[in-house]
Amino acid sequence: MRSKELKRQARFIAVGGVAMALLVTGCAENTGDNGEGAQEHEQNTLDIIGTAEDSVGPATPVEGAVEGGEITFIQNSDMAHLDPARNYVSTSMMVGQGLLYRTLTGYREDGDGSRKVVGDLATDPGTDVNGDCTVWEYTLKDGLKYEDGTDITADHVAYGISRAMATEENDEGERVPMYPEGAQFLLDWLDPANEYVGPYEGEETAPGIAVDGNKITFTFDSPRCETPFAVAMPTTAPIPPDKDTKGEFDQMPFSSGPYKIEERVFEERTVLVRNEHWDANTDPIRHAYVDSFVFEYGTQPEDITTRLAANASGDENLATFTPVDSSQLSNIVGNKAEYEGRYLEGPRKYTSYLNINMNRVTDLAVRQAINHAFNRDRWVQVNGGEYSVLPNTTLMGPTVPGYVDYDVYPYDVEKAKELLGGETIQLRYAHADTATEGRIAAAMVDEFAKAGIEIEAVPIDPLDWYGQIADPDNSFDLYWSSWGEDWPSGSTVFPPLYHSRSIPVENNYPFINVPELDQKIEDLESSSAGFEETAAQWGELGKEIMEKYAPVIPTDIAYGVWISGSNVGGHYLSENISTLDVTKLFVREP
Amino acid sequence: MSDVDKSSATPHTEDTSGPQTSDMPGVEPVLVADMDEEPTTAGVGKPASEIVGRSPMQLAWLRLKRDRTAKVTGALIVLMLVAAYGAPLWALVYGYDAYDQNPDKLDGSAIPLGVLGGVSSEHWLGVVPGNGQDVLMTLLYGIRTSVSIAIVSAIVVVAIGAVIGAVSGYVGGWVDAVISWFIDVMLSFPFLIFALAIVPIVTNLILGGPGARPLWLSSTMLIVTFMVFFWMNTARLVRGQVLSLREREFVEAARASGAGLGHIVFKQLLPNVWAPILVSFSLMVPALVASEAYLAFLGIGVGEPHPDLGRLVSLAVGGVKAQQVGAWFLMMLSGGTILLLVLTFNMFGDAVRDALNPKSHK
Numbered sequence: 001m002r003s004k005e006l007k008r009q010a011r012f013i014a015v016g017g018v019a020m021a022l023l024v025t026g027c028a029e030n031t032g033d034n035g036e037g038a039q040e041h042e043q044n045t046l047d048i049i050g051t052a053e054d055s056v057g058p059a060t061p062v063e064g065a066v067e068g069g070e071i072t073f074i075q076n077s078d079m080a081h082l083d084p085a086r087n088y089v090s091t092s093m094m095v096g097q098g099l100l101y102r103t104l105t106g107y108r109e110d111g112d113g114s115r116k117v118v119g120d121l122a123t124d125p126g127t128d129v130n131g132d133c134t135v136w137e138y139t140l141k142d143g144l145k146y147e148d149g150t151d152i153t154a155d156h157v158a159y160g161i162s163r164a165m166a167t168e169e170n171d172e173g174e175r176v177p178m179y180p181e182g183a184q185f186l187l188d189w190l191d192p193a194n195e196y197v198g199p200y201e202g203e204e205t206a207p208g209i210a211v212d213g214n215k216i217t218f219t220f221d222s223p224r225c226e227t228p229f230a231v232a233m234p235t236t237a238p239i240p241p242d243k244d245t246k247g248e249f250d251q252m253p254f255s256s257g258p259y260k261i262e263e264r265v266f267e268e269r270t271v272l273v274r275n276e277h278w279d280a281n282t283d284p285i286r287h288a289y290v291d292s293f294v295f296e297y298g299t300q301p302e303d304i305t306t307r308l309a310a311n312a313s314g315d316e317n318l319a320t321f322t323p324v325d326s327s328q329l330s331n332i333v334g335n336k337a338e339y340e341g342r343y344l345e346g347p348r349k350y351t352s353y354l355n356i357n358m359n360r361v362t363d364l365a366v367r368q369a370i371n372h373a374f375n376r377d378r379w380v381q382v383n384g385g386e387y388s389v390l391p392n393t394t395l396m397g398p399t400v401p402g403y404v405d406y407d408v409y410p411y412d413v414e415k416a417k418e419l420l421g422g423e424t425i426q427l428r429y430a431h432a433d434t435a436t437e438g439r440i441a442a443a444m445v446d447e448f449a450k451a452g453i454e455i456e457a458v459p460i461d462p463l464d465w466y467g468q469i470a471d472p473d474n475s476f477d478l479y480w481s482s483w484g485e486d487w488p489s490g491s492t493v494f495p496p497l498y499h500s501r502s503i504p505v506e507n508n509y510p511f512i513n514v515p516e517l518d519q520k521i522e523d524l525e526s527s528s529a530g531f532e533e534t535a536a537q538w539g540e541l542g543k544e545i546m547e548k549y550a551p552v553i554p555t556d557i558a559y560g561v562w563i564s565g566s567n568v569g570g571h572y573l574s575e576n577i578s579t580l581d582v583t584k585l586f587v588r589e590p
Numbered sequence: 591m592s593d594v595d596k597s598s599a600t601p602h603t604e605d606t607s608g609p610q611t612s613d614m615p616g617v618e619p620v621l622v623a624d625m626d627e628e629p630t631t632a633g634v635g636k637p638a639s640e641i642v643g644r645s646p647m648q649l650a651w652l653r654l655k656r657d658r659t660a661k662v663t664g665a666l667i668v669l670m671l672v673a674a675y676g677a678p679l680w681a682l683v684y685g686y687d688a689y690d691q692n693p694d695k696l697d698g699s700a701i702p703l704g705v706l707g708g709v710s711s712e713h714w715l716g717v718v719p720g721n722g723q724d725v726l727m728t729l730l731y732g733i734r735t736s737v738s739i740a741i742v743s744a745i746v747v748v749a750i751g752a753v754i755g756a757v758s759g760y761v762g763g764w765v766d767a768v769i770s771w772f773i774d775v776m777l778s779f780p781f782l783i784f785a786l787a788i789v790p791i792v793t794n795l796i797l798g799g800p801g802a803r804p805l806w807l808s809s810t811m812l813i814v815t816f817m818v819f820f821w822m823n824t825a826r827l828v829r830g831q832v833l834s835l836r837e838r839e840f841v842e843a844a845r846a847s848g849a850g851l852g853h854i855v856f857k858q859l860l861p862n863v864w865a866p867i868l869v870s871f872s873l874m875v876p877a878l879v880a881s882e883a884y885l886a887f888l889g890i891g892v893g894e895p896h897p898d899l900g901r902l903v904s905l906a907v908g909g910v911k912a913q914q915v916g917a918w919f920l921m922m923l924s925g926g927t928i929l930l931l932v933l934t935f936n937m938f939g940d941a942v943r944d945a946l947n948p949k950s951h952k
Contacts, residue, residue, distance in 0.1 A: 029704060029705045029915065030697055030701055030702060030703050030704060030705075030708075030914075030915040030916060031697075031703070302911075327908050327911060327912045328911070328912045328913075329699070329912070330699045330701060330912060330914060331912050331913040331914070378693055380698070381693060381696060381698055381699070381700045382693075382700050382720060382721065384699050384700065385697075385698045385699030385700065386698060387699070388699075428802075430800065433790065433889075434889070435889060435901065435904060435905065438893055438894035439720040439721055439894060441894060442691070442720075442721055442894040442895040443691065443693070443720075443721050445895065446691045446721070456802045457802055457894070458800050458801055458802050459800070459802075459803065459893065460800040461790070468800065475799065475800070476800075
């Protein structure tokens with residue numbers, strides 16, 4: 001999943017509260033001791049595809065949970081998209097899939113660190129009919145209902161997918177997607193040639209989909225062994241054709257999940273109340289402890305943290321998806337005990353890289369030298385410490401099964417100098433034009449200089465970050481980007497990041513273009529060997545890419561810390577979405 | 591502030607000796623008694639040589655020299671400038687300059703180790719969070735940046751204001767109307783919003799796309815920004831003075847002998863309004879020091895890695911809000927340095943004004 005927003009944005013600083021802070025701070029000494037330190041990610045098991053038994057509801061209860069009450073989420077801005085065909089941003093996916101609609105499969109997280117893809121609407125994660133991953137069959141459970149009490153059918157699932165592929169004619173007479181923002185994997189597999197025009201003007205059902213009673217079958221022209229994951233994306237949410245309001249569906253999706261929209265004022269507030277027709281016994285993933293969820297928008301990240309930390313009277317039922325603002329991070333984690341019961345922390349799935357522009361830095365030895373000269377400890381320090389980012393040396397992060405731990409180019413200034421043959425080189429390092437990024441850039445200038453690499457720090461507009469660096473003709477040598485996998489497999493890491501077809505439309509920011517590598521990626525993508533076997537191969541491929549091409553410097557894994565009001569219980573870090581798991585929350589004293 | 595008037599027993603004579611219409615001193619050289627000496631009944635038993643001619647500049651200088659505020663603030667300014675401009679030299683003795691990063695003096699989250707933001711025998715005032723530069727050196731280099739930009743800007747601003755004001759006041763008619771209207775427009779322009787919006791865009795235009803911002807460029811951008819937005823008050827002041835001068839005989843004489851606009855403005859009018867111009871300048875410097883600091887606070891100033899006081903305050907305030915250990919000390923230091931700079935320049939400016947215009951009330 002794309003982490004489109006630049007995580008470190010300019011911070012505007014208000015002077016309020018300074019006097020009070022002065023009083024509490026006093027003349028303490030900073031010993032640098034931060035308690036036990038951040039948590040490492042637990043190695044991920046390959047056993048991630050669940051069974052039909054796992055797919056039976058209800059979900060494993062959350063300890064101490066009680067029913068009732070209301071939780072209010074405070075956020076900076078409204079959900080990016082709620083239409084399942086367009087929903088592809090983490091917090092929107094958490095609200096959409098956690099509360100409003102169900103999909104063919106989903107991720108069952110029992111609260112003990114385990115994660116399994118199980119049947120959600122379907123009875124199991126999918127049946128590979130021919131054993132070669134080309135035909136997948138799903139059977140819908142009984143007793144599935146929408147918010148108005150009508151039945152959810154396989155036809156509606158097929159319509160939802162077909163609708164996501166709808167196209168329209170633009171001013172130049174070309175056919176363009178109507179809902180381009182959503183996840184495209186399943187859609188591309190079903191219609192690789194992009195010939196289907198969508199249900200509004202063409203066939204009601206997309207090619208490759210067949211419906212028979214409560215069964216839906218997908219037929220692909222090459223093996224797609226990761227179909228159980230692909231159909232867990234929001235695009236397989238059921239939509240009855242007569243409820244399809246097209247553009248307006250984004251504001252008011254028709255609910256098949258445990259909650260429905262009662263009130264929605266865009267960028268102001270959204271109120272969700274129970275969907276009485278949702279049956280917990282059909283749902284292995286979701287809980288519905290809380291009577292209603294309210295989302296209020298317009299609070300700055302810094303103020304969200306301040307308000308939640310204060311936990312004032314009347315604010316005990318507040319929660320947020322926004323991690324603790326970096327400006328207040330050291331204070332919150334330094335006083336964890338104060339936030340007991342309303343504190344959550346853990347590594348997230350977003351891995352960050354400093355891309356080396358291979359159109360400009362063409363010499364492998366130079367790219368290797370840059371890697372050796374990168375002081376990762378300093379990077380973590382100047383980025384705010386291990387509660388902001390954890391050091392990482394791999395292309396595929398530890399949240400992905402098949403993760404291989406390697407450090408191909410450990411920090412070694414002498415080695416870097418040797419690779420450069422004693423010469424000095426100049427590099428242009430692009431960074432967002434903010435105070436924080438400016439300091440990080442200054443640190444990089446200092447560090448790389450030790451190996452004879454002169455860094456020219458170039459500030460660029462943070463709002464146009466990806467627009468600038470995605471241009472293959474850009475004038476920079478080093479620049480940051482971040483990526484989180486769509487589902488726990490290398491197939492959603494390597495193709496979008498290192499295949500030449502992802503220049504410039506996807507996220508291949510080092511512009512690596514090696515036919516041999518493209519071939520390897522394609523082979524793994526269409527391998528019929530099954531998930532467990534390919535998972536490990538993806539991990540190894542990452543190491544090979546670093547050894548042979550060194551297209552990026554892997555820098556870090558994002559780390560998140562969340563707090564909420566004291567009356568909110570059930571904090572859990574969803575591995576799938578990598579944020580506060582909304583389905584497990586409850587109100588302690590409703 | 592100044593005690594010139596109280597200490598001199600003699601009534602001032604310079605203002606009554608000339609046909610002044612305004613309260614502005616020193617339009618033309620006049621003869622006065624030597625104010626350094628006890629007033630005497632002129633001429634009785636004394637050689638005539640005791641009556642010396644003094645220019646208004648000399649008179650003002652004498653008044654300034656006897657002003658205690660001027661002496662104290664002047665000394666402070668000299669001290670700060672010597673410390674600031676000599677900073678690279680002090681750095682040789684001290685061991686660190688403002689560009690040296692000391693990440694080993696910071697904890698894992700880049701916050702200074704130890705008390706008061708890392709105060710130690712090595713770093714007398716601690717180190718800066720993030721990259722661990724020495725605070726003392728950052729302050730000295732910061733003063734240098736700030737004062738250099740302020741003084742250069744003030745010279746440019748006052749020069750432009752004076753010329754526009756003089757032309758407007760002398761030519762009159764529709765030119766004066768247009769300039770006055772333009773001044774009104776510029777005064778109502780939202781300076782901060784404009785600066786925040788335009789400076790980064792113009793900088794990129796000059797660089798021809800994204801590029802590193804050298805110190806000279808960011809400084810020039812600030813100077814140009816101040817040039818555009820700070821000339822109006824000087825222009826108004828000078829225009830007012832010129833209005834009262836333009837009908838005077840020496841101007842008419844110049845005009846009658848066929849002098850052009852340039853000659854009259856630069857040779858006849860401006861030399862006679864140097865006093866308000868000087869006052870304008872001396873009060874412009876602290877105003878620009880403060881402006882430079884708050885632009886830097888908001889993120890447009892000289893960028894990393896160049897030391898800057900406003901940016902340091904911004905960093906410290908962030909630290910205080912986050913309740914970082916010792917951040918308040920950095921905030922006091924950086925804020926205090928700006929306060930001291932602005933205050934001393936302001937008080938010195940006031941003293942200059944008093945010296946040039948003894949009739950002004952304090």
